[in-house]
Amino acid sequence: MSALEMQDVRKVYGSGDTAVTALDHATLSVGDDEVVALVGPSGSGKTTLLSIAGGLLSPSEGAVKVGPHEITAYNRKELTRFRREFVGFVFQGANLVPFLTAKENLLVAADLAGRKGKQADKRARELLEGLGLAERTRNTPGALSGGERQRVAIGRALMNEPELVLFDEPTSALDTKLGEQVMELIHSEVKSRGTAAIVVTHDTRMTHYADRVVEITDGRLHAPGAAA
Amino acid sequence: MKIAWRELTRKPSRFLTAGGALTLLTVLLLLLGGLLDGLYLSATAAIRAQSAQVVVYSADSRDSLLRSRIDPATSQQIAEVDGVQSVSGFGVALLGARVPGQSDLADVSVFGYEAANAQVPAPLPTGQAYADESLKASGIALGQTVWVGPARTPVTVEGWVSDTAYLFQGGLWANEETWRTVLNENRPDAALPPGTWQVALVDTHGNADPARVASAIESQVPEVSALTKEEAIAALPGVKEQASTFTSIIGTTFVVAGLVVALFFALLTLERIGLFGVLKAIGAGSRTLAAGLVLQAFAISAGAFVLGTVLTIGMAAVIPPEVPVQLLPRRALITAVGLIITALVGSAISFRRIIRIDPASAVGGS
Numbered sequence: 151m152s153a154l155e156m157q158d159v160r161k162v163y164g165s166g167d168t169a170v171t172a173l174d175h176a177t178l179s180v181g182d183d184e185v186v187a188l189v190g191p192s193g194s195g196k197t198t199l200l201s202i203a204g205g206l207l208s209p210s211e212g213a214v215k216v217g218p219h220e221i222t223a224y225n226r227k228e229l230t231r232f233r234r235e236f237v238g239f240v241f242q243g244a245n246l247v248p249f250l251t252a253k254e255n256l257l258v259a260a261d262l263a264g265r266k267g268k269q270a271d272k273r274a275r276e277l278l279e280g281l282g283l284a285e286r287t288r289n290t291p292g293a294l295s296g297g298e299r300q301r302v303a304i305g306r307a308l309m310n311e312p313e314l315v316l317f318d319e320p321t322s323a324l325d326t327k328l329g330e331q332v333m334e335l336i337h338s339e340v341k342s343r344g345t346a347a348i349v350v351t352h353d354t355r356m357t358h359y360a361d362r363v364v365e366i367t368d369g370r371l372h373a374p375g376a377a378a
Numbered sequence: 379m380k381i382a383w384r385e386l387t388r389k390p391s392r393f394l395t396a397g398g399a400l401t402l403l404t405v406l407l408l409l410l411g412g413l414l415d416g417l418y419l420s421a422t423a424a425i426r427a428q429s430a431q432v433v434v435y436s437a438d439s440r441d442s443l444l445r446s447r448i449d450p451a452t453s454q455q456i457a458e459v460d461g462v463q464s465v466s467g468f469g470v471a472l473l474g475a476r477v478p479g480q481s482d483l484a485d486v487s488v489f490g491y492e493a494a495n496a497q498v499p500a501p502l503p504t505g506q507a508y509a510d511e512s513l514k515a516s517g518i519a520l521g522q523t524v525w526v527g528p529a530r531t532p533v534t535v536e537g538w539v540s541d542t543a544y545l546f547q548g549g550l551w552a553n554e555e556t557w558r559t560v561l562n563e564n565r566p567d568a569a570l571p572p573g574t575w576q577v578a579l580v581d582t583h584g585n586a587d588p589a590r591v592a593s594a595i596e597s598q599v600p601e602v603s604a605l606t607k608e609e610a611i612a613a614l615p616g617v618k619e620q621a622s623t624f625t626s627i628i629g630t631t632f633v634v635a636g637l638v639v640a641l642f643f644a645l646l647t648l649e650r651i652g653l654f655g656v657l658k659a660i661g662a663g664s665r666t667l668a669a670g671l672v673l674q675a676f677a678i679s680a681g682a683f684v685l686g687t688v689l690t691i692g693m694a695a696v697i698p699p700e701v702p703v704q705l706l707p708r709r710a711l712i713t714a715v716g717l718i719i720t721a722l723v724g725s726a727i728s729f730r731r732i733i734r735i736d737p738a739s740a741v742g743g744s
Contacts, residue, residue: 206659
């Protein structure tokens with residue numbers, strides 16, 4: 151079974167003369183432990199695709215399936231539940247809760263999904279150890295470096311053992327060396343856990359860490375180098 | 379909820395502005411309430427002290443104790459009304475009293491009464507009186523003779539009673555003869571014939587409704603106005619006006635407290651839009667985020683109330699005794715509940731904004 155199946159998905163903002171097509175008949179399949187890099191210029195529709203795949207937006211047309219979940223017709227409440235249990239997000243600049251420690255930031259995701267107690271605590275500790283942050287569990291984001299913050303964000307995304315992890319420009323705030331380290335980490339973490347991932351990036355130097363690269367231009371998906 | 383609580387405990391400085399403003403508003407609310415209660419208690423104590431449930435005035439007195447006259451025949455008619463158990467006379471003279479060793483006159487209410495009430499035992503022999511404890515501040519002592527009014531009528535204090543003032547003047551509770559002597563010598567214009575009192579105090583039968591008895595008295599006895607004790611208290615000069623003025627100020631202060639909380643949380647929500655967007659994206663519902671806000675509003679207002687109460691108690695200790703501030707537990711409870719409800723309503727103003735935060739806003743750029 152694919153981790154993500156997007157079939158002929160369109161997303162149109164506005165209506166009539168002011169309608170803007172952000173995603174135009176996009177079809178994409180991501181395998182169970184596949185890492186897909188999504189590249190494209192600004193305004194090409196990367197964010198819209200990521201948002202639809204993660205249940206943040208509903209498509210105007212087409213079908214979206216994440217694992218066994220047909221999310222196309224989900225209402226807002228169902229999408230909220232779906233996001234907290236089956237999808238992991240890593241945002242630009244980490245976006246951690248500033249007054250919580252690294253471990254508590256991971257536990258926020260568990261708490262929202264109703265996973266509490268010693269098991270959640272153990273998983274958070276194990277994830278942080280695996281991400282090389284065993285000594286930083288009690289540090290707040292302000293006391294962590296940019297790379298460490300991004301690693302905590304990865305830990306948060308993996309906390310609830312999601313079927314799909316979506317990375318939004320995870321290296322945009324990092325220098326090349328740190329960016330490569332983070333991409334390496336994403337690759338190894340996702341592969342070792344058998345989780346699928348889509349990594350949105352505009353930095354083509356990072357794409358070789360992905361199993362496959364998909365380009366998007368004017369809302370249309372195509373293989374690298376192929377005409378849109 | 380857990381996130382909201384941790385923000386409160388780990389970033390308390392964020393909430394200092396709202397907490398500080400609410401603490402000051404609590405002090406203001408408690409002082410205003412204390413002043414209202416103090417004024418009310420000092421003005422109404424003599425009527426509140428009565429165990430009688432109905433007070434009967436002459437109809438032309440416009441329910442004023444000082445203008446009213448109830449003669450013996452009227453008293454008899456009142457006693458015959460159904461539901462009336464007993465009738466006793468009551469009157470007051472507001473005068474100044476010379477206290478030995480004091481240069482200033484003490485303001486006193488000399489009461490003439492026939493029956494013991496909730497605060498004052500049965501009348502003492504002629505020439506003696508119970509004095510309200512508030513008169514201690516004027517230098518009056520037990521066993522001392524004070525000289526009442528311009529005629530300097532002697533009255534000897536033989537006991538203390540508390541909470542019996544009338545229109546802010548401490549009471550001297552004397553028997554009929556002493557009271558009439560004081561009145562005749564110092565207020566000849568207000569002197570009353572023997573047996574005539576200013577008002578009649580009516581004790582009703584155990585299960586009789588005082589309002590019904592009052593109504594029966596008015597319909598069966600000509601030229602009288604019968605009020606229940608509560609109505610008689612409200613009819614005292616200035617009581618209603620004071621209550622409505624202070625209640626308006628207290629109400630306005632609650633509105634200001636609500637606005638402070640509303641503005642504070644509106645700004646805080648604006649500041650947190652990014653964070654709320656991220657939390658929504660990873661699965662937090664609007665309800666969860668709003669509950670966090672409510673928790674914070676509750677904690678801030680409860681903390682401000684505790685701190686404000688401590689400050690008010692400290693301030694009340696240094697307020698001069700002439701200012702009749704009374705801090706009552708009931709008033710504190712009303713203020714606490716009012717403040718917390720106001721804070722919760724104020725924080726609710728931000729709910730709409732939270733609901734409208736789009737989780738997709740957490741993902742951005744292209």
